Each structure stands twice: as structure tokens, then as C-alpha cells.
Amino acid sequence: MKFAVISRGDETSNxxxxxxxxxxxEFNLSYDSTEPDIVITVGGDGTLLYAFHQYTHRLNDTSFVGVHTGHLGFYADWKPEEVERLVIHIAKTPFKIVEYPLLEVIVRHNNSAKSERYLALNECSVKSVVGSLVMDLEIKGELFETFRGDGLCISTPSGSTAYNKALGGAILHPSLASIQISEMASINNRVYRTIGSPLVLPQHHTCLLKPLNDVDFHITIDHLSMVEKSVKSIQCRVAEEKIRFARFRPFPFWKRVKESFING
Incomplete structure (x- = not known):
């Protein structure tokens, strides 16, 4: 089996x-950072996010497992003192594969047939560079609302505990094939009105964001950040691809939620 290891870059993680x-x-596994069967990340959830984006072209062939060197994460769930145990599992034990859904984001531009496609493990956020975000939100090709406010966050179920939760979104179990749309400080008065509540869309529903003013947009895909000009639309849906995690023991999601947010 071929493996790669990615570190957060601090002395302890390195x-x-x-x-x-x-x-x-020593167990005669082969180190191969180009075409690994398994990628071990050392650091935190951010390190695993980084690793995911390095191997989005190999999602059908590469699995991930995370070791945390800081706070226990939702992706990095092995402790440093468990490394010997993890290594033996990787070398000797056929591991279980758990697949979680991803978010597909397609950005289209005015006067251009070319589009840009991204995959997100956690979320995509959209804000205008200057002033309020003003966009039509279409679901399954039908206008749902015109959003006015600071921005929108479209998250995966596994990313629902991140930025989405800070915006008041629901925590979804990562096995659910869905995406969630959460608002950032929407403007609601006698003239403007939004749903004012997070929306959860199933796998076969697509949401389309269409700008109503000609401004530049600040778009983030997980930890990646970019400014897009002359945007025609931003399309979001559950991706065909999935991320594969290598599981060597039970992964109690709700227990992890409790430890992270209630009584760690």
C-alpha cells in the first residue's frame, strides 16, 4: 500500500x-505523495482540509485519516499517543471506508463560456467586496427569494459544525447527502424579505445564486479565498464525488459534537 503524510508545519507536527x-x-509500505492509497494528516481539521484539496483528483482512490496535535477535531480524531496503534492498523488491518458528501460549486461569468468548478469539504461562502450582497436565490430552477445582507454560506453536512453553526445553521449528520444554505445578517423589513432560516436541500436539488448588481464577489471554498469579477451565477449542489475516510474504529459523531460544544 502507498501512503503520504502531510503535516501542519509546526515542530510537534513535523x-x-x-x-x-x-x-x-519499517512495515514495508511505500511512500508516494503523488498517488497514495491513504493520506495521514498531522495537525488539525485545517490540515486535513488542505490535504483534501491536494488530492481532489484522486478521491476515488485515496482515503484520509487525521492525527491531531492540538484540539480534537471532527476530521483529525487520532491522538499523538495513539500513533503506534494507528500505524499497526494501517499496515496490518483492512480498514473500513466511510464516504461523506461534498459540495460542488460552479462559478460562471458574464461574456464567457468558461466556468470554474470547485469541490468543498466544509463550505462555500459568498459576500460582496463592497456593500451588501444582493442575489436572487433559485432552487430547482425556480426563484425562491431575493437575498440582501452580508452574505450566504452553503455547507456540507460534515461542514455543518463549522462556519454554518456559527451562523445559526443546523448540525447535520455527515452521512446525509445534502447541502445547507445559511444567511449572514439578512436585511428584513417592509421592502425586503428573506426566509430568515437555514435551508437544507437534498441531493437532487440545485441552488443557483444570480447577482442583481455589478460588483465583485469574495468567494471562499473551505480555506481557499478568491475575488471573482463579472459573475453571472454561482451554482451549488451535492457533488458526484465523495471524500473517503479510513476508519479503524467507531466514529461516534454525536459524541464528538457533545465533546466539542457541550462538555469536552
């Missing part, structure tokens, strides 16, 4: 990365 690499080489 040392642990080298330790994992040496252990796995």
Missing part, C-alpha cells in the same frame, strides 16, 4: 509526521 513515516516504511 516530528510526529516523520515518526509515522518511519514506522510505515
Amino acid at each position: 516530528a510526529l509526521m516523520q515518526k509515522i513515516k518511519n514506522y510505515l516504511l
Whole structure:
């Protein structure tokens, strides 16, 4: 089996990365950062997000597992003192594959047939660079509302505990094939009106954001940030691809939610 190890870059994570690499080489596994069967991340959830975006072209062939060197994460669920156990599992145990849905984002521009396609593990957020975000929100090709406010966040179920939760969105179990749309400070008065509540769309529903003013947009895809000009539309839906996690033991999602937000 071929493996790769990605570190957050701090001294502790780098040392642990080298330790994992040496252990796995001793078990006669092959180090291959180009076409790995499994990617081990050392750091936190942000490190796994980074690794995911390095291997979006290999999602059918590469699985991920995370070791945390800070706070326990939703993706990085192995502790540093468990590294020897994890290495033995990787080298000796056929692991279970768990697949979680991803968000597909397609940005189209005015006067251009070319579009840009992105995959998000956590979320996509959209804000205007200057002033309020003003966009028509279409669901399944029908106008649902005209949004006015600070911005919109479209998240995956596994990303529902991140920015989405801070915006008052619901926490969804990561096995649900869906996306969630949450508002950022919407403007609601006698003239303007939005639903004012997060929306959860199933796999076969597409949401389309269409700007009503000619401004530049600040779009984030997980940790990636960009400014897009002359945007015609932003299309979001559940992606055909999924992320694959290597599971060597039960992963109690609701227990992790409780530990993270109630009584860790």
C-alpha cells in the first residue's frame, strides 16, 4: 500500500509526521505523495482540509485519516499517543471506508463560456467586496427569494459544525447527502424579505445564486479565498464525488459534537 503524510508545519507536527513515516516504511509500505492509497494528516481539521484539496483528483482512490496535535477535531480524531496503534492498523488491518458528501460549486461569468468548478469539504461562502450582497436565490430552477445582507454560506453536512453553526445553521449528520444554505445578517423589513432560516436541500436539488448588481464577489471554498469579477451565477449542489475516510474504529459523531460544544 502507498501512503503520504502531510503535516501542519509546526515542530510537534513535523516530528510526529516523520515518526509515522518511519514506522510505515519499517512495515514495508511505500511512500508516494503523488498517488497514495491513504493520506495521514498531522495537525488539525485545517490540515486535513488542505490535504483534501491536494488530492481532489484522486478521491476515488485515496482515503484520509487525521492525527491531531492540538484540539480534537471532527476530521483529525487520532491522538499523538495513539500513533503506534494507528500505524499497526494501517499496515496490518483492512480498514473500513466511510464516504461523506461534498459540495460542488460552479462559478460562471458574464461574456464567457468558461466556468470554474470547485469541490468543498466544509463550505462555500459568498459576500460582496463592497456593500451588501444582493442575489436572487433559485432552487430547482425556480426563484425562491431575493437575498440582501452580508452574505450566504452553503455547507456540507460534515461542514455543518463549522462556519454554518456559527451562523445559526443546523448540525447535520455527515452521512446525509445534502447541502445547507445559511444567511449572514439578512436585511428584513417592509421592502425586503428573506426566509430568515437555514435551508437544507437534498441531493437532487440545485441552488443557483444570480447577482442583481455589478460588483465583485469574495468567494471562499473551505480555506481557499478568491475575488471573482463579472459573475453571472454561482451554482451549488451535492457533488458526484465523495471524500473517503479510513476508519479503524467507531466514529461516534454525536459524541464528538457533545465533546466539542457541550462538555469536552
